Amino acid sequence: MASMESAARISHLGTETAFAVSDDARAWAAKGHPVYPFHLGDINIPTPPNIVEAAAKAIRDGKTGYAPAAGIPELRAAIAEDAARDRGVPFSMEHVSVQPGGKPVIGKFLMALMNPGDEVLYPNPGYPIYESQIQFLEGVARPYGYDPTPTGFRLKRDEIAASVTPRTRFLIYNNAQNPLGAESDDDEMQWLADFAVRHNLWVLSDEAYFHIRYSGTSTSIVSLPGMRERTVLLTAHSKRYAMTGWRLGAAIGPKPVIDVISRLNVNQESCTNHFVQYAGLEALRGDQSGHHQMVRTLKDRRDTLAAAVRAIRGVTVRVPDVTFYLYPDVTDVFRRNGSADSQAFRLDALQKTGVSFCSRDHFGRRQPGEDREYIRLAYSGIDSDRIREGLGRLKAHWEA
Numbered sequence: 001m002a003s004m005e006s007a008a009r010i011s012h013l014g015t016e017t018a019f020a021v022s023d024d025a026r027a028w029a030a031k032g033h034p035v036y037p038f039h040l041g042d043i044n045i046p047t048p049p050n051i052v053e054a055a056a057k058a059i060r061d062g063k064t065g066y067a068p069a070a071g072i073p074e075l076r077a078a079i080a081e082d083a084a085r086d087r088g089v090p091f092s093m094e095h096v097s098v099q100p101g102g103k104p105v106i107g108k109f110l111m112a113l114m115n116p117g118d119e120v121l122y123p124n125p126g127y128p129i130y131e132s133q134i135q136f137l138e139g140v141a142r143p144y145g146y147d148p149t150p151t152g153f154r155l156k157r158d159e160i161a162a163s164v165t166p167r168t169r170f171l172i173y174n175n176a177q178n179p180l181g182a183e184s185d186d187d188e189m190q191w192l193a194d195f196a197v198r199h200n201l202w203v204l205s206d207e208a209y210f211h212i213r214y215s216g217t218s219t220s221i222v223s224l225p226g227m228r229e230r231t232v233l234l235t236a237h238s239k240r241y242a243m244t245g246w247r248l249g250a251a252i253g254p255k256p257v258i259d260v261i262s263r264l265n266v267n268q269e270s271c272t273n274h275f276v277q278y279a280g281l282e283a284l285r286g287d288q289s290g291h292h293q294m295v296r297t298l299k300d301r302r303d304t305l306a307a308a309v310r311a312i313r314g315v316t317v318r319v320p321d322v323t324f325y326l327y328p329d330v331t332d333v334f335r336r337n338g339s340a341d342s343q344a345f346r347l348d349a350l351q352k353t354g355v356s357f358c359s360r361d362h363f364g365r366r367q368p369g370e371d372r373e374y375i376r377l378a379y380s381g382i383d384s385d386r387i388r389e390g391l392g393r394l395k396a397h398w399e400a
């Protein structure tokens, strides 16, 4: 048998370590224990029926062969129209490349534009695929962090400014941020846009959670002057329409980059699943009541969870208007508990209470000077009564 030694590049490829948390939770449940799943950003709400029906109809209508690499024209046009309406930018279908999920946009954006040795600024704590793809594709990953403030997490502007070198070419920005739920105010977003223009950076704006919001209005950095020509948006149906497993998203940006990204589609998957694209079209153009109902449900859960978290002695949390995550500071409990590290702290909670969550370390390497402990609680996959029950157990354990 040929020896199974991975290619050298694989040593640079990261992963989503949060999936290991799922394995622990599954193993614990398999032993017959109750588990309260707060660890994965998946949604336990069904896809709205009009979307399901559109997929079924597309299959019956024979939309089962290959589709164009960039996506079916109707869906590209609908995505462009939707993004243009929400962001006040005149997109048309030539600016859209349909993707099997939002995630592929990250690697394809970098593959399309980044050369080895180019430096990329990216959020940490943040979605772990940024760092994985930057390093896999031989870029240099330069993390930037956030400061907790009374009004929410704010970009560490000094750190961003100090990280720039003559080789910095890219900025990855995740407004409505996973895991922090951070959202820029106008001043912060304008500062970041000015920064990108001043240093002539390409921006990947990950807007996977743009429509998961409970009050106010989402804004995008692409809407600011000078940004349209340097920004690629990552958008997805996944969270917005409870379609995580369908795999549907898009890259939206300047035509030359989008053309390259579509050429990468040809090489990688040929096209996004054909009939799913008709479901995606119905999602955008059809009845929105399923989306609105889902957001109402998530808001109820958020409020239930926030109240329960705040009732635990020594835990503090800021409650964002976006995403379906809370990112509480559990430093006091951690110290009381005497845990060796965040992994031990997490497993202790799972085994004593059944509550399963990710910790700060699942979202990138800790940076010098970080001395607080955080966990991420996702409320997209657990109903309000179970949230109450799980958090009641956690409170009893952590306060004991």
Ligand SMILES: Cc1ncc(COP(=O)(O)O)c(C=O)c1O
Binding pocket: 041, 100, 101, 102, 103, 104, 127, 174, 177, 178, 206, 208, 236, 237, 238, 239, 244, 248, 249
């Ligand atoms: C910040 C962020 N970007 C992108 C994605 C990828 O989403 P998709 O399931 O559409 O690939 C996720 C999924 O959790 C996410 O949290």
